[in-house]
Amino acid sequence: MSEIDFTAGGFPGQRYHDLLDELRARAPVVPVRFGGEPAWLITRHAALERALRDSERFPQGPAYRRHTEPPIGRSFISMDEPEHQIYRRLATPTFRPIAVARADRGPMIELAHELIDVFEDEPVVDLMEGFARRFPLAIICSMLGIPREAERDFQRWANGLLSFPFDPEGARRAGQEFTTYLEPLVRERRRAPRGDVLSQLLLAEVEGRRLTDDEVLSHIRLLFPTGAETTSSAIGSLLYALLVDAERWKHAVEKPGSREDSIEELLRWESPVAITPRVSASEPIEFEGVQIPADAWVLFCYAAANRDPRAYRDPHRFDPTRDPGHLLTFGPGARQCPGMHIARKELAVTLDVFCERLPKMRLVDEAASRPTGTVLRRPDSLRVELRRR
Ligand code: HEM
Numbered sequence: 001m002s003e004i005d006f007t008a009g010g011f012p013g014q015r016y017h018d019l020l021d022e023l024r025a026r027a028p029v030v031p032v033r034f035g036g037e038p039a040w041l042i043t044r045h046a047a048l049e050r051a052l053r054d055s056e057r058f059p060q061g062p063a064y065r066r067h068t069e070p071p072i073g074r075s076f077i078s079m080d081e082p083e084h085q086i087y088r089r090l091a092t093p094t095f096r097p098i099a100v101a102r103a104d105r106g107p108m109i110e111l112a113h114e115l116i117d118v119f120e121d122e123p124v125v126d127l128m129e130g131f132a133r134r135f136p137l138a139i140i141c142s143m144l145g146i147p148r149e150a151e152r153d154f155q156r157w158a159n160g161l162l163s164f165p166f167d168p169e170g171a172r173r174a175g176q177e178f179t180t181y182l183e184p185l186v187r188e189r190r191r192a193p194r195g196d197v198l199s200q201l202l203l204a205e206v207e208g209r210r211l212t213d214d215e216v217l218s219h220i221r222l223l224f225p226t227g228a229e230t231t232s233s234a235i236g237s238l239l240y241a242l243l244v245d246a247e248r249w250k251h252a253v254e255k256p257g258s259r260e261d262s263i264e265e266l267l268r269w270e271s272p273v274a275i276t277p278r279v280s281a282s283e284p285i286e287f288e289g290v291q292i293p294a295d296a297w298v299l300f301c302y303a304a305a306n307r308d309p310r311a312y313r314d315p316h317r318f319d320p321t322r323d324p325g326h327l328l329t330f331g332p333g334a335r336q337c338p339g340m341h342i343a344r345k346e347l348a349v350t351l352d353v354f355c356e357r358l359p360k361m362r363l364v365d366e367a368a369s370r371p372t373g374t375v376l377r378r379p380d381s382l383r384v385e386l387r388r389r
Helices: 014-026 045-052 061-067 083-091 097-102 106-119 127-132 135-144 151-161 168-191 197-203 213-243 246-254 256-269 340-357
Strands: 029-034 037-042 124-126 275-279 285-287 290-292 297-301 383-385
Touching (some): 029 297, 037 045, 083 197, 083 213, 106 127, 124 127, 135 151, 135 213, 151 168, 168 197, 168 213, 197 213, 213 256, 213 340, 246 256, 246 340, 256 340
Parallel strands (some): 037 297
Antiparallel strands (some): 029 037, 124 383, 275 297
């Protein structure tokens, strides 16, 4: 068994991918550790695609009941079918492709400019702090119907809510504090609904009954961190991937038509969600010739699958011209990310606004900007010199 514990974090830049190369070369499923416990890591693209669609051997509910329900409460992510689909449909109409395509880009662009206005006159700025952590949080708040007033607390809660496997106490505390903040808002929206997700949830019905306040709160506690943390990681890694090579950045600035391909390649090259943990079925199973005991951690490793040489030629190369093939980053199957359309739109707006407004910016410290982490992956900081014309 590899002694690597995948809750440990760290592994900046290529170091993580070298580790995954080594594990993938050994087998499609390798024993590792997760939170000190034995776990099985799926390393290859074809195996992961099969596992994602196999809810018999890898049911989704149990893992989320272990690591998401304690701080977030009971929401569709931890439910089994058919309940999962019923609640998911109710909670996510605002995130569907047509709704996202119809939503005006104007307010998103304005928000991006507003955040850049704050640091535009600084010679050097950390774009994780100044932009990547703020932009998706502000967008998800406005979609959910939460005012942006307590941004620092929001960042802490969003981060805390997803940290249960690493810091259970911190995650529970974040859940409680966020709930205390949300309760008066829920009462207010019950009195006067608006067009936001909070109001939609309050008006939604399952089998002829309205959702309870607890159910509404759990869904807000789910959508808030999943909407903010993942996309902020993607924004940080996208800016890193382009700025790390001056020619690549210049190309993005000069050829707006290339930006969408750069976004798709980033989603392959540095999956913001590197791993989602599952718990195997309640009977021992065999998968890809490997025996996995009942109720064991199984780590779905998008980061390893997305750089599998069996699926992508020269997989460590960032190459926006490549065919992204079957991109697994948002997880195909019944659990496919409902936020993928809004995330792509946020990435597109970010790139357009930075390329147009700050085309000459450059990385100050490449090594310190490398995406890092074993589960969620992103730069800790992304310091750039702005160098306006
Ligand atoms: C680049 C950004 C994002 C990435 C890489 C990402 C990735 C993923 C992945 C891999 C899954 C599948 C998890 C599994 O199979 O267990 C997932 C599910 C989910 N994502 Fe995202 N996500 C992103 C953005 C968002 C956004 C913006 C939202 C906000 C609505 C969101 C909300 C969710 C939810 C609620 C689920 C659970 C789906 C279910 O159980 O039916 N994600 N995401």
